[in-house]
Amino acid sequence: MADWNHLPKHHVLYQFALQVDQITAEADHNEMYGIMLQPTKEGDKPSHTTLIILQKFLRANAGDLPKAKTQLLEALNWRKQYRPLEAKDEVFSKAKFGGLGYVTRLKGVVDTANEEGVATFNIYGAAAKNPKKTFGDVDAFIRWRIALMELTLSALALNTATLPIPDYGAGPDPYQALQIHDYLSVSFFRQPAEVKASSSRIITLFSKYYPETVSYKYFVNVPIVMQWMMGTMKMLLSSDAVKKMTWMTYGSELVQYLGQGVGKEYGGQGPSLSEMGETVTYDDDVEAKKA
Numbered sequence: 001m002a003d004w005n006h007l008p009k010h011h012v013l014y015q016f017a018l019q020v021d022q023i024t025a026e027a028d029h030n031e032m033y034g035i036m037l038q039p040t041k042e043g044d045k046p047s048h049t050t051l052i053i054l055q056k057f058l059r060a061n062a063g064d065l066p067k068a069k070t071q072l073l074e075a076l077n078w079r080k081q082y083r084p085l086e087a088k089d090e091v092f093s094k095a096k097f098g099g100l101g102y103v104t105r106l107k108g109v110v111d112t113a114n115e116e117g118v119a120t121f122n123i124y125g126a127a128a129k130n131p132k133k134t135f136g137d138v139d140a141f142i143r144w145r146i147a148l149m150e151l152t153l154s155a156l157a158l159n160t161a162t163l164p165i166p167d168y169g170a171g172p173d174p175y176q177a178l179q180i181h182d183y184l185s186v187s188f189f190r191q192p193a194e195v196k197a198s199s200s201r202i203i204t205l206f207s208k209y210y211p212e213t214v215s216y217k218y219f220v221n222v223p224i225v226m227q228w229m230m231g232t233m234k235m236l237l238s239s240d241a242v243k244k245m246t247w248m249t250y251g252s253e254l255v256q257y258l259g260q261g262v263g264k265e266y267g268g269q270g271p272s273l274s275e276m277g278e279t280v281t282y283d284d285d286v287e288a289k290k291a
């Protein structure tokens with residue numbers, strides 16, 4: 001693995017670091033996931049946390065520097081305008097999104113070498129009874145989902161990361177979260193239009209602006225009659241992303257992947273999500289107060 005304390009000048013990551021100054025000036029923004037990207041001058045040692053971010057953009061583009069630069073610039077432009085870091089501290093409607101998302105820390109996760117894994121749960125099954133309420137206002141859903149993603153990233157603590165991330169193809173990135181979608185009580189055979197609109201928009205946003213932030217994805221409580229949906233979803237996703245997805249019929253199968261720290265509903269011995277998970281702030285009356 002390349003030694004980040006002595007990166008050779010010709011190394012693609014070092015070349016990327018030399019261009020940070022120009023990219024952040026063009027975007028007029030230098031914050032990514034709460035980290036301020038630092039410029040590097042020829043001959044200087046780049047900042048470790050800046051390299052963490054740059055390496056994610058490089059890996060997402062199979063090590064192609066011009067493509068990684070373009071993606072980083074677009075992500076910075078988007079962050080300047082959307083201000084996702086602020087979303088994390090906003091107050092969300094409990095009626096629409098309460099109980100739908102939790103960020104947890106789990107020990108003994110099988111699919112990661114880390115001592116503790118950050119795992120984000122999306123309990124989308126809970127919205128199945130009235131999908132219009134949660135997904136009908138696409139902009140509001142996106143803001144809430146982005147807030148949960150920023151909370152996930154702060155749990156990854158990239159600002160205190162000490163390990164280097166291997167180059168593309170040279171091993172796993174130790175600074176990625178796990179994602180779980182729980183579809184318990186989903187019973188319809190057709191995907192409602194509002195779910196389709198919200199999910200395809202957030203999938204596009206995540207792949208453009210949050211590259212390499214999530215490693216493995218687990219879809220639990222997927223009824224056999226709904227497993228065809230995996231086929232339609234695969235069309236939206238890269239083959240690398242599909243390779244890291246696992247789906248299962250029962251919640252109790254999840255313990256095999258995430259270890260005993262998960263709650264009883266997932267076959268483990270840990271506390272329930274509402275006890276152990278972090279989430280964004282909710283207010284029953286947020287809509288009423290706005291009016």
Ligand code: HEM
Nearest residue numbers: 124128186195198199202203219222226227229230233247
């Ligand atoms: C009530 C039914 C469902 C709802 C409300 C729903 C909702 C969503 C939403 C909002 C996303 C966007 C990504 C995110 O938030 O992380 C998503 C992604 C996805 N869903 Fe579903 N979904 C449903 C059913 C299913 C079923 C039955 C499957 C089949 C296993 C499925 C597979 C997927 C896949 C593969 C993705 C892409 C994940 C990613 O790349 O992050 N969904 N879903």
